[in-house]
Amino acid sequence: MGIDWLNRANSHKINLRPWLKNADEENEWKAEQVLAQRMGEKKVYITTGESLTAEEPGWFRIIFSQEEAVLREGLKRVFEAIGPR
Amino acid sequence: MSTSTLSERGEALAKQSMRSNFSAMFDAYDVETNPTGFVNMGISENYIMLPDVAEFAKRTFDCTPKMFTYGEGPWGSRRLRQAMAKHMNKHFHPVNDIKADEIFFANGVTSICEMLGFTIAEPGDGILIGQPIYQAFRGDFGTKANIKLVFAPFEGVDQFSTACVAKYEQALLEAQQSGTKVRALLICHPHNPLGQCYPKDTLVELMKLAQKYKIHLLMDEIYAMSVYDIDDSAAVAFQSCLAFDSSEYIDPNLLHVIYGFSKDFGAGGLRLGCMYIRNKELLNAMEAIAPFHWSGALNDGVAASMLEDEEWMSKFFDKSRSVLAKHNRLTRSILEEHNVEYSRGSNAGFFIMVCCISLHGNRLAESS
Numbered sequence: 001m002g003i004d005w006l007n008r009a010n011s012h013k014i015n016l017r018p019w020l021k022n023a024d025e026e027n028e029w030k031a032e033q034v035l036a037q038r039m040g041e042k043k044v045y046i047t048t049g050e051s052l053t054a055e056e057p058g059w060f061r062i063i064f065s066q067e068e069a070v071l072r073e074g075l076k077r078v079f080e081a082i083g084p085r
Numbered sequence: 086m087s088t089s090t091l092s093e094r095g096e097a098l099a100k101q102s103m104r105s106n107f108s109a110m111f112d113a114y115d116v117e118t119n120p121t122g123f124v125n126m127g128i129s130e131n132y133i134m135l136p137d138v139a140e141f142a143k144r145t146f147d148c149t150p151k152m153f154t155y156g157e158g159p160w161g162s163r164r165l166r167q168a169m170a171k172h173m174n175k176h177f178h179p180v181n182d183i184k185a186d187e188i189f190f191a192n193g194v195t196s197i198c199e200m201l202g203f204t205i206a207e208p209g210d211g212i213l214i215g216q217p218i219y220q221a222f223r224g225d226f227g228t229k230a231n232i233k234l235v236f237a238p239f240e241g242v243d244q245f246s247t248a249c250v251a252k253y254e255q256a257l258l259e260a261q262q263s264g265t266k267v268r269a270l271l272i273c274h275p276h277n278p279l280g281q282c283y284p285k286d287t288l289v290e291l292m293k294l295a296q297k298y299k300i301h302l303l304m305d306e307i308y309a310m311s312v313y314d315i316d317d318s319a320a321v322a323f324q325s326c327l328a329f330d331s332s333e334y335i336d337p338n339l340l341h342v343i344y345g346f347s348k349d350f351g352a353g354g355l356r357l358g359c360m361y362i363r364n365k366e367l368l369n370a371m372e373a374i375a376p377f378h379w380s381g382a383l384n385d386g387v388a389a390s391m392l393e394d395e396e397w398m399s400k401f402f403d404k405s406r407s408v409l410a411k412h413n414r415l416t417r418s419i420l421e422e423h424n425v426e427y428s429r430g431s432n433a434g435f436f437i438m439v440c441c442i443s444l445h446g447n448r449l450a451e452s453s
Binding site for chain 1: 127129217218236425428440
């Protein structure tokens, strides 16, 4: 089962396994909560897909209407929270 | 047995943590003064345009004694309602001229939603809404009016196509079968959080659905002026639901447009939301509870000055749209550099939906 705005963008299947290792339960939404917590630790305030009632886990809403330097700093912290590349 | 001295509802409210929603604001990031503070990527405001609004207010605002009175009542001064009607006639291209008396102001769209919940639904009734959606509607309708949101999942169907209507109808029927009466359909056009606009045929089908079940259609067009050109083939141009003759699809007494100063005007702090409403009975009911949702006459005056200076307003919107388009593109390009997927088709609003977990999965998949 997919959602259209996901499918149109993105044909691959979401792999949540790496996150589930960090989560307490085998629960996809738990993985999103864990990532949200990490974003909080990186001092970036962001809205989760779960709170937006998204149909699938893993999505976040990013606000981009700040000054460019603030936007870049925020995105940097989001990538840090997601993990090493 | 409870030891609380509060009422049952008071006790339930006391368990909520409204302050935590604003905790990031007490420790906000600033490159100079607070570099370790929270970067706010959560609260949707038109931050870039705030200095322009502040500068305009400082330069032009004429503070009069009348602004320290109760004014002309809680629904907004005639001056403000006239200026808003003119703004909407100019920019929403309505087929029928919008009149000042059809504009109702309150202290924000949050209040308007609560008032609607209170006046069009009984406690426990539902408002039909698609997924995903602006998260605060749950509290706007639920906290005091005790109205539920009835969510429609789309399960792979394009929620901006006419096929979405069957999904809304299914959710409505399932709710009714389980004992929840649906009293309204709420659509964000442009959509929050997806930043997309609905094509006219979808709006028409949604109107027919609301008419079929005699429910109100609440069209939240609060981002109407925050739509911009962007190189995305999936993007749809904005057309207000008032911009075509809908009389054969829906009774005008059921169709209402929600708007306000918090987004397009970069002025959430003015606490001014409004509704275009032709249903006299509903308007009377809203007016009866309006004293609890009264914005200040000073705010009313600032807002009216902004709208009346059409030349300034026009430059303001041009700049706002241009910066929003630039930042939408910039965000997309940074996400692409980092191989992070995002939802396509967005050409409106201050936000983009980003898939943060697939990145991690992908990268591991790529590296293994």
